[in-house]
Amino acid sequence: MVKTEKKWWKDTVVYQIYPRSFQDSNGDGIGDIRGIIQRLPYLEELGVGALWLSPVCRSPQDDNGYDISDYQDIDPMFGTLDDMEELIQKAKECGIRIIMDLVLNHTSDEHRWFREARKSKDNPYHDYYVWRDGKESKLPNDMESVFGGPAWEWVPELGQYYFHQFSVKQPDLNWENPKVRREIYDMILWWMDKGVGGFRLDVIDQIAKEPDLKITNNGPRLHEFIRELSKETFQKGDLITVGEAWGADTERAKLYSNPDGSEFSMVFQFEHIGLDQQEGKTKWDLSPLPFVKLKKTLAKWQTELAGQGWNSLFWNNHDLPRIVSRWGNDGKYRVESAKMLASVLHGMQGTPYIYQGEELGMTNVHFDDISQYKDIETLHMYEERMEEGYSEEEVMASIYAKGRDNARTPMQWDESRHAGFTKGTPWIAVNPNYREINAAREMADPDSVFRYYQKLIRLRKEYPVFADGVFSLLLEEDEQIFAYTRTDEESELLVWANFTDRPAQCTWPEEWKEAEVLLSNYDSSMKANELRPYETVMMIRTLQ
Numbered sequence: 001m002v003k004t005e006k007k008w009w010k011d012t013v014v015y016q017i018y019p020r021s022f023q024d025s026n027g028d029g030i031g032d033i034r035g036i037i038q039r040l041p042y043l044e045e046l047g048v049g050a051l052w053l054s055p056v057c058r059s060p061q062d063d064n065g066y067d068i069s070d071y072q073d074i075d076p077m078f079g080t081l082d083d084m085e086e087l088i089q090k091a092k093e094c095g096i097r098i099i100m101d102l103v104l105n106h107t108s109d110e111h112r113w114f115r116e117a118r119k120s121k122d123n124p125y126h127d128y129y130v131w132r133d134g135k136e137s138k139l140p141n142d143m144e145s146v147f148g149g150p151a152w153e154w155v156p157e158l159g160q161y162y163f164h165q166f167s168v169k170q171p172d173l174n175w176e177n178p179k180v181r182r183e184i185y186d187m188i189l190w191w192m193d194k195g196v197g198g199f200r201l202d203v204i205d206q207i208a209k210e211p212d213l214k215i216t217n218n219g220p221r222l223h224e225f226i227r228e229l230s231k232e233t234f235q236k237g238d239l240i241t242v243g244e245a246w247g248a249d250t251e252r253a254k255l256y257s258n259p260d261g262s263e264f265s266m267v268f269q270f271e272h273i274g275l276d277q278q279e280g281k282t283k284w285d286l287s288p289l290p291f292v293k294l295k296k297t298l299a300k301w302q303t304e305l306a307g308q309g310w311n312s313l314f315w316n317n318h319d320l321p322r323i324v325s326r327w328g329n330d331g332k333y334r335v336e337s338a339k340m341l342a343s344v345l346h347g348m349q350g351t352p353y354i355y356q357g358e359e360l361g362m363t364n365v366h367f368d369d370i371s372q373y374k375d376i377e378t379l380h381m382y383e384e385r386m387e388e389g390y391s392e393e394e395v396m397a398s399i400y401a402k403g404r405d406n407a408r409t410p411m412q413w414d415e416s417r418h419a420g421f422t423k424g425t426p427w428i429a430v431n432p433n434y435r436e437i438n439a440a441r442e443m444a445d446p447d448s449v450f451r452y453y454q455k456l457i458r459l460r461k462e463y464p465v466f467a468d469g470v471f472s473l474l475l476e477e478d479e480q481i482f483a484y485t486r487t488d489e490e491s492e493l494l495v496w497a498n499f500t501d502r503p504a505q506c507t508w509p510e511e512w513k514e515a516e517v518l519l520s521n522y523d524s525s526m527k528a529n530e531l532r533p534y535e536t537v538m539m540i541r542t543l544q
């Protein structure tokens, strides 16, 4: 059996905060760092060991902070550097580390470097970005940006185009330039000095782009750049580092998360997340989840990374719809299915991530009018598809299912106005279901989704098999049941789950009949040969 080297982040659970939607402390309708400080007792009670904060650095907020104009300052909307230092300190006192979101593929066009860069071709900062000569009406090539429209923006004063994989306000940094890399390393070391516990690396697989070859991710120098980055910075501390990599397969993931620590602690890859879209199309082109494929995909990652890499386990983040609405049931079985999804995820090998509100079983939102949506990606897609002749109904259906604002409505704290998120007017409306789904209510209920997550987090700390156990998928072809075991030298864990709203027939494996139940989501005892809708049971047995 392969034993992985034990690191603290293998037994911990990371909680992702989208600061603008978490807790507002000053009534301006936007969440802030002081709001996070106020909520530390809640997070401590949940039991998470690290908080990943979506970007809080200074930014014009064209892409909600993923367009940074100063890496070494906090956006006034979120507070001050002093607030950030206080958060790092206070979180530490609760045994929680702060993970910052590093957006290194691009900056804002309002970053000092870019303002200089566009002044002239011989400005020392010009080469910090990716430029191509050209003519106004003739783009260097037909590459498109992720948010729609060409990936090239014309700057008439220079007679050049700059390259942007995301919005025009997010010019790509030129990683080929060693000066850019050095500036980045110094900035990271500065944050490490402030006591930051780790970093999440935004779209890191896109830094080594080669626009002339139309290569966006997995460019030829990608791992060379990452290894240098890691050596110059992360390896000088005991950090958790996680690389966002949409384009990773298992082979590449082993490089990103090599146990020798040469790149990152772990990879955050999306193969399972893209399964409910039409083949070869975009996420907006909906298709039912192929359940057996989901199991096989997750199982493949479990098996192939065992002992050779480390995965992040997630259903949600700030770019994804709410999992209970997506692959669970946000009506009658909301609570049961939220717990089932939690068990299936947290029982696997890797570091689990909880996205704010997931621990309450928060759901997608259905705004009636497009003007209530705020996300740049959603608004671009809406415009584009309406122009292309899609019906309003079809476009809205895609937004309801996949829009990023599903994850970005404010955290639902209690029953008071705006769910206790703000005393002002929230920057985006609160999901109207907050009176039913909120933290206060769930903390008072021993059977809530919150209490279930809390138990899962505790179990991971208590039983080494969660981190170390070898994964084995059971009932591979079953259309309803997700079942697997995790086995180490002393014990075996079983996760057994019905992924549907119908009863599922099953035969309990003989050796599990007397085993200890660690966690389940129905209160009465299990039925002999059947799993009820979304029923899940987690069991453990000692091996002789």
Ligand code: NOJ
Binding pocket: 063, 066, 067, 103, 166, 202, 203, 318, 319
């Ligand atoms: C990935 C982030 O998660 C997303 O929110 C952002 O829009 C893009 N990277 C661009 O930075």
